[in-house]
Amino acid sequence: MTSPALTSLAVPTPILRRGFSLYVLEFMIADETWHYVGRTGDNGHLNASDPFSRLAMHVRTGPGQGKVQNFNKLPHRKSLDPLLVWEAQSYNFHSYGPIFEEETEDDGQRRDRHLAKRLKIAPLENHLNRRMRSAGYSVLNKAGRDHDYDKDVWKGIYEAFSVKFKKLKDLEP
16 A cells, blocks of 8 residues: 655646647656547547546546556557556646637537537547657557648647657658
């Protein structure tokens, strides 16, 4: 049993805004830094949660949870299997958004508007994943199929994430 410890967490309020955002979960295990590239506004429902809730889903523990392969589809790799949440020295969570606002008006067109935004955010997530890999970062999850992405929206994403992930600057936006 571990000793009790006082911990603190400062939560910037933009991370609590619902909508379509991109994020990178970064953590270190056994002196190796790993990344997971994700988004809010996934395929399971017509909501776009806030990034903080997505972080909580990835690292929650409890009965049947606590291993990376059980965290909301955060995949495991043989070299990290089984990876337990508390084995990481720390987690760094970087989110950008909301890039698109969540659709909340239920006027009969909500589903179509949500799907249209999801079809815009998914290629941006895939592109960020590919760029992180190309820059030499260890990314746990695989990018989806390569689709056209909005290059104007990408510029803001690239500028934001390249502040933290400096090797992205070595690549063309």
